[in-house]
Amino acid sequence: MLTSHRPGAVRLPEGQIMKISVIGAGAIGGNLARKLGAAGHDVQVADARGPEAVAPGVLETGARAVTLDEAVKDRDAVILAIPFGAAAQLTDLFASVPAGTVVIDTSNYYPHLSGRVEAVEAGAIESVYTSELLGRPVIKAWNAALAETQRTKGVPAGTPGRIAIPVAGDAEEAKRVAMRLVDDTGFDPCDAGALADSWRQQPMGPAYCTELTLDELPAALAAADRVKDAAVRESMAERFAALGADPTLEDIVEMNRAAHR
Numbered sequence: 001m002l003t004s005h006r007p008g009a010v011r012l013p014e015g016q017i018m019k020i021s022v023i024g025a026g027a028i029g030g031n032l033a034r035k036l037g038a039a040g041h042d043v044q045v046a047d048a049r050g051p052e053a054v055a056p057g058v059l060e061t062g063a064r065a066v067t068l069d070e071a072v073k074d075r076d077a078v079i080l081a082i083p084f085g086a087a088a089q090l091t092d093l094f095a096s097v098p099a100g101t102v103v104i105d106t107s108n109y110y111p112h113l114s115g116r117v118e119a120v121e122a123g124a125i126e127s128v129y130t131s132e133l134l135g136r137p138v139i140k141a142w143n144a145a146l147a148e149t150q151r152t153k154g155v156p157a158g159t160p161g162r163i164a165i166p167v168a169g170d171a172e173e174a175k176r177v178a179m180r181l182v183d184d185t186g187f188d189p190c191d192a193g194a195l196a197d198s199w200r201q202q203p204m205g206p207a208y209c210t211e212l213t214l215d216e217l218p219a220a221l222a223a224a225d226r227v228k229d230a231a232v233r234e235s236m237a238e239r240f241a242a243l244g245a246d247p248t249l250e251d252i253v254e255m256n257r258a259a260h261r
Contacts, residue, residue, distance in 0.1 A: 017041055020181070021071040022063070022079045023090070027147035028106055029081030030058040032185065035154060037061035039184040046071035048082075048089075068093055077102040077177060080138075084109045084126065085117060087133040094134045102174040104181075105130050106142040108203050112237065127168070127198045139169035139178040140198040145187070146209045148249045153211070154186015164214040166192035166201040166221060188214040192221055200224040204232040206260040211253050223260070232259045 020036055021044040022029045029045065034057075037043040043063035047053040051065035059065060072078055072093055080087060084107040097103070109117065109126045119129055127140040142150065144166055155162050165187045169175040179189035192201055201207050206220040208229075239259070243251050 018076040018177075018181075019074065020044070020077045020079065021046060021066070021075045022081055023068065023071055024081030025054045025058050025065075026081065028142060028150065029079070030055065031147060031150045032079055032081060032106075032142065033058050033063040034061045035150075035185040036181065037063045041184070044071055044075070072097045072101075075101055077104060077181065079104045079106065079142075079181075080130075081106050081142075083107065083114055084130070085114045085133075087130045091133060091135060094136060097136065099136070102177045103134065103136060103138045104141050104178050105138040106140075108143050110203065110233070125196055125199050126202055127195055131195065137169070137171055137174070138195070139167060139171070139174050140192075140195060140201065141165060141167045141178045141182055141189075142185075144201040144208045145211070146249065146252065149209070149211060149253070150185065150187075152249070156186070157183060157188070161213060162186075162188050163211050164188040164190045164217040166190045166198075166207055166217060168192040168195055168198035168201065170195050190214055190217045190221075197221075199226060202229070204236060204256065204259060205229040208256065209253065210257045210260075220260075235259075 017040055019042045022033045023046045025045050025047045033043050033045045038061040044066045045054050045058055045063050046066050046068045051067060054065035078101055105127050109120055120126060127138055131138045142165060153163055165182050167175055167178050167182060167189050182189040200221040205224040207217055212220055239255055243255060
């Protein structure tokens with residue numbers, strides 16, 4: 001079932017400082033590290049190439065660069081901001097992560113970037129596949145908003161027109177934690193159902209990178225169609241090329257919305 005929640009509608013751990021690690025220091029991981037650090041959380045960032053590979057700007061709100069081993073020790077939540085399929089390289093690392101640590105997956109499956117994954121092409125749900133690679137449950141969040149949207153359009157709770165981000169997962173308490181963190185990054189969290197439903201927020205469905213509000217997002221999630229959305233995804237490179245050499249964020253969002261009109 002798809003339901004929407006405004007901040008405060010569920011019992012989120014409001015005001016609690018959390019120990020969070022972000023694995024991956026690219027555009028998404030960097031955004032999350034900065035925003036969660038600015039929200040007052042204890043944030044660590046790890047890159048597979050080592051702490052020295054984390055750009056200084058990622059640490060500007062107080063996050064610390066650490067090793068991968070350090071990133072999974074004594075953390076309330078670990079956010080995976082890594083390419084789809086790379087979780088296979090973290091299986092041994094996560095074998096020692098306590099069951100109570102919330103693991104959040106932000107990845108998206110793009111065959112032209114990661115190569116075709118047979119299991120996903122055969123129908124496996126992307127984040128269910130990631131969960132199986134890690135050998136533990138995950139929550140899906142932050143994958144359905146462009147990096148530039150996340151960087152520039154987060155606003156305080158209650159701001160009219162605030163963009164919503166879908167959050168899917170099977171463990172309700174872990175999902176509530178993820179929803180609180182989405183709120184802390186400047187977006188309304190929307191309960192998008194079980195992890196098996198997370199295909200509804202994957203590329204290139206009506207809910208994917210279309211900057212919808214909390215009132216609009218549930219209908220977009222419900223309108224997702226796996227066959228049509230896969231076809232839209234396959235045509236993305238052609239449609240993106242049609243935007244010209246220097247498309248704006250607004251151009252890209254409109255392109256995504258137009259694909260489902």
